[in-house]
Every structure is written in C-alpha cells, then in structure tokens.
Amino acid sequence: MDWTLYPIQEFHTYKEQWDQLNQQTFRAPTLDSAFIAPALKHLSSGNEKLALYGNPQQPAAATIIQKDKFGTWSTFQPSQNPLGSWLQDQTTNTEELIKKLVKKTPGLCLVIGITQQDPELQVRPRQTRWLNTIDYIRTARVSTSCSFEDYWAARGKNLRQNLRRQHNRLNKEHTEVTLKCITIADQVCDAVTAFGVLESAGWKNQSGTAVNATNAQGRFYTEMLEGFCRKNRGRIYQYWYDDKLVSSELCITGSDEIIILKTTYDETINTSSPTMLMRKDVFEKIFSEPALSRVEFYGSAMDWHTKWTDEIRTMYHTNIYRYRLLS
Numbered sequence: 001m002d003w004t005l006y007p008i009q010e011f012h013t014y015k016e017q018w019d020q021l022n023q024q025t026f027r028a029p030t031l032d033s034a035f036i037a038p039a040l041k042h043l044s045s046g047n048e049k050l051a052l053y054g055n056p057q058q059p060a061a062a063t064i065i066q067k068d069k070f071g072t073w074s075t076f077q078p079s080q081n082p083l084g085s086w087l088q089d090q091t092t093n094t095e096e097l098i099k100k101l102v103k104k105t106p107g108l109c110l111v112i113g114i115t116q117q118d119p120e121l122q123v124r125p126r127q128t129r130w131l132n133t134i135d136y137i138r139t140a141r142v143s144t145s146c147s148f149e150d151y152w153a154a155r156g157k158n159l160r161q162n163l164r165r166q167h168n169r170l171n172k173e174h175t176e177v178t179l180k181c182i183t184i185a186d187q188v189c190d191a192v193t194a195f196g197v198l199e200s201a202g203w204k205n206q207s208g209t210a211v212n213a214t215n216a217q218g219r220f221y222t223e224m225l226e227g228f229c230r231k232n233r234g235r236i237y238q239y240w241y242d243d244k245l246v247s248s249e250l251c252i253t254g255s256d257e258i259i260i261l262k263t264t265y266d267e268t269i270n271t272s273s274p275t276m277l278m279r280k281d282v283f284e285k286i287f288s289e290p291a292l293s294r295v296e297f298y299g300s301a302m303d304w305h306t307k308w309t310d311e312i313r314t315m316y317h318t319n320i321y322r323y324r325l326l327s
Contacts, residue, residue, distance in 0.1 A: 001054040003104045008048040008064065011040060014056065021062055021087045026121040029254035030081050030261075034227040036064070042220040043078040051101060053092070061088035061097050063114075071110035080220060080261070082139075082298035084115035084317075086122075094125045098320035114318040124316055136315040140305040142295040148287035152280075159307045163280055166272040175241050179281045182236040185229040189213075191236040192222045195248045199264035211262070221250055221262070228252045239278035246274035249282070256293040258286060279308070 011018070015033035022031050029035065040048070045066065053061035064076035064085040075084035088097060094114075102109050116136055117124070124133055144151070152160065170177055182191040196212040211217045228234030235258070239247040247265040251258055265275045286292055297305060301312050 001060065003051050003053050003101050004056055005104060005106075006050045006052070008040060008044065008046065008050055011037065011050050011064070014050065014052065014062075017052070017057060017059060018062055018087070021059055021089070025087055025089060027255050028083055028118075028121060029228075029233070029252045029257070029259055030083050031085065031087060032254075034231065034233075035081065035224055035252070036085060038220050038224040038227065039078055039081060040064075040076075042216045042223070043080065044076065048076050049106075051104070053088075053097060053100075060092050061086075063087065063101070065101075065105065065112065067107075068113075071108055072113070073105055073109055073111070074113035075115050077115050078220075080217065082116060082259075083118060083121075086114050086117070088122070090123075094122075094318065095128060095131045095320065098318070099130060102320060102322050109322060111319055111321050114320075117316050117318060119313055119316065125318060131318065131320050134317045134319070136317055137299075138301040138312050138314050139299065140297045140301045140309050141311045141313075142283070142297075142309045143311060144283075144287045144289075144292055144294060146287075148284045151283070151287060156307055163273075163276060166277060170241070170272060177277070178240040179278065179285075180238040180240065181285075182238065183229055183232070183234065185226040185234075188226045188229055188234070188236065189222050191238065191248070192218060192225065192250070194238070194245055195221075195236070195250065195262075195264055198245055198248060198266060202264070202267040211264075225250060225252070237278060237282050239274050239281075241269075241274070247278045249278070253292065256291065257296050258292055258294075259296045259298060261298075283308075 015037060019033050022028060048064050048066045051063050051065060052059040065073045066076050068074050075086050077084045088094065098112055098114065102112055125131055127133065182188065193213040196218050199210040200212050211221060225234045225236065233253045235251040237249045237251065238245055246269060249260055250262045251260050263275060286295060
C-alpha cells in the first residue's frame with residue numbers, strides 16, 4: 001500500500017472515509033470532519049494536502065499536511081485544535097507510514113512532523129534512527145466514573161472552602177447565579193457572539209487572540225458548534241450573575257468524553273471566581289451523565305488544574321527524517 005495525495009479542496013469528497021477511520025481508531029471529536037471541515041474553511045491557507053494510505057475508499061491511515069518551510073512539512077493543526085490531523089489503523093506501523101509519506105510529499109521533503117499526539121489515543125512510538133518524539137505539554141483530565149459527591153470530597157480543603165465562601169457571599173448580596181447550557185444550533189451564533197464580547201473585554205483582545213463574531217476564530221467556532229449541536233454533541237455553557245454573563249465555555253462531546261475547547265470570564269470581577277464556580281456546577285451535571293466518562297482540558301496543565309484533578313499525561317510530537325544524518 002502507499003499514500004495518495006489530493007488538494008485539500010477534495011477533503012469534502014472523502015470526509016465520510018475520514019470519519020469512518022476516526023471512528024474505527026481514535027474516535028476523537030476534534031478529528032471529526034464536523035471539526036476539521038470548518039477549520040479548513042476558516043483557519044487554513046488552502047495549500048494543505050489530504051493524504052490517504054491504501055484504498056482511498058477505506059484508508060488505513062489519513063492525514064492533512066502543510067508545508068512549513070523548505071524541506072519541512074507537518075500536520076495541519078490550527079491552535080483551536082488540540083490534536084494534529086493524523087489518523088491511523090493501530091495495526092499499521094507509524095514509522096513506516098511516515099517514511100512512505102516523506103517520499104510522496106511534493107518537492108524535497110526532509111522531515112515530517114506529526115504534531116500534538118495524545119498517548120491515550122496513539123501509543124508513543126519508540127525512538128529509532130529515523131524517528132524521534134518530543135514532549136509537548138502535560139495535559140489534564142477528570143474521570144467521572146465515581147459520584148460527584150465522592151469526587152468533590154476528594155478535592156482539596158482550600159478549593160472546597162473557597163468556593164463555598166464565594167457562594168455564601170453571592171447569596172448575601174442577593175445575586176442570583178444561573179448556569180445555562182446552549183445546545184440548539186440556532187442559538188449558537190448569539191452564544192459565540194456573547195462569548196466574544198466577554199473575551200474581547202479582557203487581556204486576550206490586547207494580544208489579538210480574542211474570539212469575536214467577525215474574525216476567523218469566531219466564524220470557525222460558530223460553524224463548528226452549529227454542526228456539533230445538530231448532532232447533539234455541542235455545548236456552550238454560560239454562567240450568569242443576575243442578568244450579566246460572567247463566564248462561558250465552548251465544549252464538544254464524543255463517544256464518552258466532553259472536551260473544553262475555550263473558556264472566558266469577566267475580568268472586572270474580583271470578589272469571586274465565576275469560572276471556578278461555573279466549573280463546579282458544570283462538573284456536577286456532567287458526573288450525572290452516564291454516557292460521559294471523562295472531561296478533557298487538553299490545554300497545558302497549570303497549577304489550577306491540579307486543584308481539580310491529579311490525572312496528568314504528556315502529549316508529544318513525532319518527527320520522521322528522510323536521512324538519518326538529520327536526526
């Protein structure tokens with residue numbers, strides 16, 4: 001078997017085959033065509049290549065690659081996606097797959113990088129003369145197999161007391177706290193717009209990374225979440241103090257997990273932590289859903305993550321070199 005490369009505009013032709021392979025292998029929501037297609041539409045250069053290994057109608061591996069600089073290619077991965085665009089049947093050998101892909105890539109390809117791989121989905125390959133792997137980030141998850149009461153009792157005393165104190169203060173101030181969950185496609189646009197207004201009022205607007213309704217990020221999240229909501233797999237959580245939105249999270253679900261893609265909050269509030277309060281209320285609901293077994297953060301594990309979980313793992317990059325000398 002060998003690779004066949006197509007212009008990225010052909011992705012829509014093979015998206016069913018892509019999804020079938022994903023379901024047979026990683027079952028990753030962020031590798032679903034409902035996520036990848038909007039990302040390609042709004043966040044790509046348009047010069048990427050779709051590569052299918054074996055029979056294009058039933059591929060044993062699939063990827064989307066982009067040229068980074070002379071002689072260097074990598075998997076397509078905008079910052080909005082925590083995983084590189086790579087799928088493979090577990091019976092295939094990762095090193096052999098990428099070595100063949102190096103030879104099929106247009107021009108002189110010296111190295112291909114498979115970015116941001118999750119060891120829970122893809123076993124980390126062993127180092128060889130042609131292949132090396134590099135630690136990327138430590139990321140956190142929360143397993144939801146126990147009851148929420150048991151989970152919460154296992155959290156640190158400081159976290160539990162701090163959130164209880166915040167709740168009590170809000171009650172004394174007669175602030176009505178409401179958690180909303182948007183799951184209807186027709187409501188996504190307004191919810192993403194509200195998310196963007198909240199985020200654009202904070203530090204991310206200064207750095208140019210904030211979502212807003214008219215930028216590429218905002219268009220991507222709107223279209224992607226509308227698609228997931230039509231499949232009953234999209235959620236936008238909103239936390240309100242009276243009639244004021246104070247925190248929001250964009251999420252998608254898979255076969256048994258929920259992924260928190262992006263979070264924002266009102267940075268002017270300094271007497272409570274709306275995001276921490278929201279997260280507790282959201283987790284309490286998630287723990288009651290039998291279909292979900294874990295919450296994935298997929299961001300770089302920070303100190304605050306350790307207050308919510310001790311489940312930490314290291315994601316990695318894989319590089320394959322055309323010549324041993326380069327490695």
